[in-house]
Amino acid sequence: MEHFPVVQSIIRAALVGDRQALDKQIARLRERLEKSGQTKEVATLDRLLASVSDTHEMAPSRVEVSRAQIVGERITPDVNPPIDRETGARLCSIEFPANTNSQPVYGDSVQEAIEGLLQEWVSAEALKSVGVEPTRSLLIYGPPGSGKTVTAHYISRRLNLPLITARIDGLISSFLGTTARNIANLFDFANRYACILLLDEFDALAKLRDDPQEIGEIKRVVNTLLQNLDQRRNYGITIAITNHDRLLDPAVWRRFETHVHIGEPELRAREQLIARFLQPIKVEASTSRIFSYCLEGRSGADLERICASVKRTLALSGEAHDGPGVFHALSTVLARSPFHDHVAARILATDQEAFISLIANDPDFLIKQTDIGEATGYGQSRISDLKKAKRHLALMEAGHAQ
Ligand SMILES: Nc1ncnc2c1ncn2[C@@H]1O[C@H](COP(=O)(O)OP(=O)(O)O)[C@@H](O)[C@H]1O
Ligand SMILES: [Mg+2]
Incomplete structure (x- = not known):
């Protein structure tokens, strides 16, 4: 069995109840499957993960206090x-x-x-x-x-x-x-x-x-x-x-x-909060991942405020209430604020295409090109071109010079 060592690590983490190690090993398996082109298995894994995070979102019952x-x-x-x-x-x-x-x-x-x-x-x-x-x-x-x-x-x-x-x-x-x-x-x-x-x-x-x-x-x-x-x-x-x-x-x-x-939410928590705060607009996982990437370091209250601005902007823009619509609205909202600590937010505020080049090239952000397309509305060949051109580099350097 091709990925048995990872599966073994998953089993070990699950048996000892180490949630963090489990998540890490699952991400590793997902990456391996993706690399070997097993898209069907990747999709199944994603569905499984999504259904678990849905149940995570479900309210637990009241505790019966004696x-x-x-x-x-x-x-x-x-x-x-x-x-x-x-x-x-x-x-x-x-x-x-x-x-x-x-x-x-x-x-x-x-x-x-x-x-x-x-x-x-x-x-x-x-x-x-x-x-x-x-x-x-x-x-x-x-x-x-x-x-x-x-x-x-x-x-x-x-x-x-x-x-x-x-x-x-x-x-x-x-x-x-x-x-x-x-x-x-x-x-x-x-x-x-x-x-x-x-x-x-x-x-x-x-x-x-x-x-x-x-x-x-x-x-x-x-x-x-x-x-x-x-x-x-x-x-x-x-x-x-x-x-x-x-x-x-x-x-x-x-x-x-x-x-x-309780500190600022981490990547996964941000994704959940963003999906919640964008409601009633229902977004794909790719959109909440990209939002989350871009809004690193923000508090839950910041995310709530930004998502409300995004919805306002989207409603007035007349664009479709889908991934690309909210993506454009996010870049408009960020462009309106004068200063961003986080480089991804600064780049999206300045230039959407440079931002796409940034996420396509960031080795720490594992996102498929098709997901970038789904979330931003850009076609695959355009994304490939932007990725090759590394448009974000000039902006990153400009940021450092400031
Ligand atoms: N971890 C979180 N989970 C859910 N909502 C959050 C979270 N953090 C912030 N929020 C949102 O931000 C708003 C402010 O949160 P609040 O609990 O008042 O922050 P504080 O830590 O300053 O007391 C809340 O209304 C809530 O909608
Ligand atoms: Mg408070």
Whole structure:
């Protein structure tokens, strides 16, 4: 059997449950098949991969949380959130789990961390038998727009618990002493009900610390927060979110049992997000791959914004809602922004044909010429000519000279 060594590696990776190695070996097999001209087998493999990523996209069912694990009254829609006594401003918002199916898109390690956490709640009894409890506190950190807040909502949905969201800057009062009282009131409220407490934009706390006039106040605030976080363990789940992990007080950091970093999406995650954000336009895999290649380094929120601009541009352009249509719209959208960190985006913003030459020549981007044709609308002989001419090189050099 011709490709047996690769098949053997695939089996080994599958047996030990190493997803990353498995993906790598499957990609290797695909490459070998492609090289030896076995297009039918390549297509079968692609279909298999696509169907798995479809099921990945399907929403998992709700986790049945044992009620005994979560104490507290049930929140009803007529429960009012606590307020700042000075200003009357609400200290938090209350959201009930939404009835949607959408699931955030993660790389493998984040996916494992989040699913592992949810699994702990399903298996709370099993954990108890060995004297441990499910994780009750989670700190999520990472760059803006990477899906941290949507993750908190997702956990709330999966555990079927309402989300009580406080922004730290909403709790900070200009009145001396009031901030600490606000924090205490917020925690009292959250501890009373069965819920998840979300402390979003936790970094605001660090901002306070930078203000030399606030030394006394910040000490009091941090102490109150630490005390309340410690007590909260006996009640329910707490999630804190920050964009700037380094700014957080190490004592605060230690209060959280699990830390999950959500960064910018990787190639595969970008493909999934792009396919989702381009909906209702349905694109082929070749289009989301090319978009993903071009939008390396962008956050999930960036991808959402760019895809919305692409749809707007496409709708007004009168072009067909297909691969080439969205490809042209993407190049228009990129051309409108003055600066791109990523060379592929810069080239597509300047010259579509140079971009085609770039992707056809990039040894790290395995894409078939027919897929380039499908996604861009260029004919095969034109793509071959562009590939040979290496039109992208001049632009890459110009980029370096800038
Ligand atoms: N990993 C992701 N999965 C799904 N959607 C995402 C992801 N990352 C970003 N988004 C999109 O970007 C928007 C902003 O995400 P959000 O969770 O608010 O980011 P932040 O990390 O700043 O809290 C969301 O509305 C969502 O549509
Ligand atoms: Mg957020």
